[in-house]
Amino acid sequence: MDMRTSDDTAQLYRQLILPMEDRMMRTVWRIVREPEEARDTLQDALTRIWRKIHRIHNHPNPQALVLRICADAAVDTLRKNRKKRDYSNPNLLSQMADDSCKESIERLVRLETEAEVMEAISRLPKKQALAVLMRVVQEESYSTIASVLGCKEATARIHVSQGRATLSRTLAHLQIPFSQEVKK
Amino acid sequence: MTGEEKRELGVDRLLKQVMLDDLPAELRVGMQRQIRDFKPVPQTNKKLWLTAASLILVVLGGYLQMTGSRSPLAESLATLQTSMSFSIEMERTTSMACTVELERMAGDKLHYEIVWAPPGKTRVDLKAKNGNAVQTLWIDHNLACVLDYADQSVKRWTSLEEFEHPLFRPVMGLLTPQRIAERMDGRWQLQTSKRQGNCDVGNYRIIHPQDEQEIRLTVDVCTFLPEKIVMSVPVTGPFGRMDQIRMSVLFSWNRPIPASYIKIPTKPAYKKTGSITKQTQEE
Numbered sequence: 001m002d003m004r005t006s007d008d009t010a011q012l013y014r015q016l017i018l019p020m021e022d023r024m025m026r027t028v029w030r031i032v033r034e035p036e037e038a039r040d041t042l043q044d045a046l047t048r049i050w051r052k053i054h055r056i057h058n059h060p061n062p063q064a065l066v067l068r069i070c071a072d073a074a075v076d077t078l079r080k081n082r083k084k085r086d087y088s089n090p091n092l093l094s095q096m097a098d099d100s101c102k103e104s105i106e107r108l109v110r111l112e113t114e115a116e117v118m119e120a121i122s123r124l125p126k127k128q129a130l131a132v133l134m135r136v137v138q139e140e141s142y143s144t145i146a147s148v149l150g151c152k153e154a155t156a157r158i159h160v161s162q163g164r165a166t167l168s169r170t171l172a173h174l175q176i177p178f179s180q181e182v183k184k
Numbered sequence: 185m186t187g188e189e190k191r192e193l194g195v196d197r198l199l200k201q202v203m204l205d206d207l208p209a210e211l212r213v214g215m216q217r218q219i220r221d222f223k224p225v226p227q228t229n230k231k232l233w234l235t236a237a238s239l240i241l242v243v244l245g246g247y248l249q250m251t252g253s254r255s256p257l258a259e260s261l262a263t264l265q266t267s268m269s270f271s272i273e274m275e276r277t278t279s280m281a282c283t284v285e286l287e288r289m290a291g292d293k294l295h296y297e298i299v300w301a302p303p304g305k306t307r308v309d310l311k312a313k314n315g316n317a318v319q320t321l322w323i324d325h326n327l328a329c330v331l332d333y334a335d336q337s338v339k340r341w342t343s344l345e346e347f348e349h350p351l352f353r354p355v356m357g358l359l360t361p362q363r364i365a366e367r368m369d370g371r372w373q374l375q376t377s378k379r380q381g382n383c384d385v386g387n388y389r390i391i392h393p394q395d396e397q398e399i400r401l402t403v404d405v406c407t408f409l410p411e412k413i414v415m416s417v418p419v420t421g422p423f424g425r426m427d428q429i430r431m432s433v434l435f436s437w438n439r440p441i442p443a444s445y446i447k448i449p450t451k452p453a454y455k456k457t458g459s460i461t462k463q464t465q466e467e
Contacts, residue, residue, distance in 0.1 A: 013222070017219060018219070018220070021215075021216060021219045021220075024219070025207055025211075025212060025215045025216065025219070026205055026207050028215075029206075029207040029211065029215075030203040030204065030205060030207075031203060033203070035208070035211050038211065038215070039211075039214060039215060039218060042215055042218055042219070043218065043222075046218070046219065046222045047224060050222070050224045051224075113198075113201075113202060114202050117198065117199065117202045117203075118202075132199070133199075136195075136196050136199045136200065137199065137200070137203050161192075164191070164192050164195045164196075165191070167195045167198075167199075168191040168192070168194065168195045171195065171198060174198060
């Protein structure tokens with residue numbers, strides 16, 4: 001019988017989590033981008049990790065699975081916040097029409113862009129969102145993505161591709177065409 | 185480069201621009217402390233393990249039905265006597281009180297005190313560590329309600345059949361002597377016997393033939409009433425993690441119970457329509 005104690009769990013937690021705490025924090029922060037929300041998200045992720053620690057330990061790629069759990073919790077935060085935020089009037093620039101301060105305008109443009117991107121990610125199917133974030137933000141290989149999503153590598157590629165395609169359509173107005181960038 | 189590849193690069197670049205790797209130093213310190221000092225909330229799986237614990241009594245009944253064959257030991261007089269129906273003696277009782285301890289291997293504990301008085305009143309106190317009741321389940325014949333001491337509220341009376349409360353689910357099989365007897369009837373194997381006062385006290389057990397889980401029962405052989413039941417059951421927690429729940433029940437029988445202790449604070453009025461209201465008790 002598998003009789004695991006809380007001491008075993010705590011030991012595994014320390015062995016597995018402490019060496020990769022930096023990557024975990026950065027993963028959560030890069031997706032959530034709001035300090036209080038990031039801390040809440042990290043707490044949520046740690047709770048999930050603690051519950052699954054033995055399964056994670058036995059996984060062929062435990063580090064990637066931990067990062068997937070962090071990204072998963074972060075996407076959940078985005079989705080939860082989508083319901084709270086008022087996106088009906090996302091044009092923050094209009095509120096600053098008279099503001100001549102370049103820095104303020106740039107900041108607002110950035111916030112607006114960030115909000116739109118996060119909104120678009122939160123609307124993706126969960127696996128597509130995770131696959132895109134793991135590929136683009138965490139720069140994981142397709143085989144790693146497949147192993148933590150529990151699918152074949154080809155399926156992982158499809159998730160990333162479909163997620164990118166949806167984001168590309170949704171966020172087309174925010175992207176500088178690649179051809180223009182090359183010309184520069 | 186194909187159009188698709190260009191679009192992909194555009195999206196990737198946009199995501200990287202937005203999701204900058206710029207974790208603020210102050211937040212990093214806070215999050216680091218959060219990771220290193222992380223303590224799981226003990227109540228996280230409370231509902232799940234309570235559900236599992238509620239199965240213990242069902243399992244108990246199941247074990248008893250499965251153990252049909254009699255061993256050579258069972259030929260002893262004591263075993264023959266205790267293999268009789270407990271219900272005969274239990275139906276004669278004038279009161280029943282028991283304390284129930286539920287303990288999970290991970291450390292969570294729940295403590296209940298149950299008092300039953302005929303014809304059909306039961307009080308179940310869920311106790312905090314300091315011994316004070318946190319919630320009380322009142323049962324009056326076929327109606328049940330819960331008194332929550334935190335907000336001094338009496339929840340709506342409901343029929344006992346429909347009553348569903350996660351915190352009281354584990355002890356629903358111990359509310360009356362009849363319910364207990366239904367789960368105890370079966371063949372037990374005598375392990376030890378010793379004299380206590382004028383009566384023998386026998387320790388019996390049933391071992392499940394497949395997983396060797398054991399249920400221990402201590403019976404006063406004079407009265408054929410149980411004194412103690414101890415059993416532990418393995419349960420599968422979330423994500424396949426194994427856990428163990430130990431249940432210990434200590435009984436006392438036929439002792440006088442003060443009327444005030446069993447006085448129900450509200451009186452149910454059950455309407456034919458099925459809706460239930462509460463009234464102030466006028467006793």
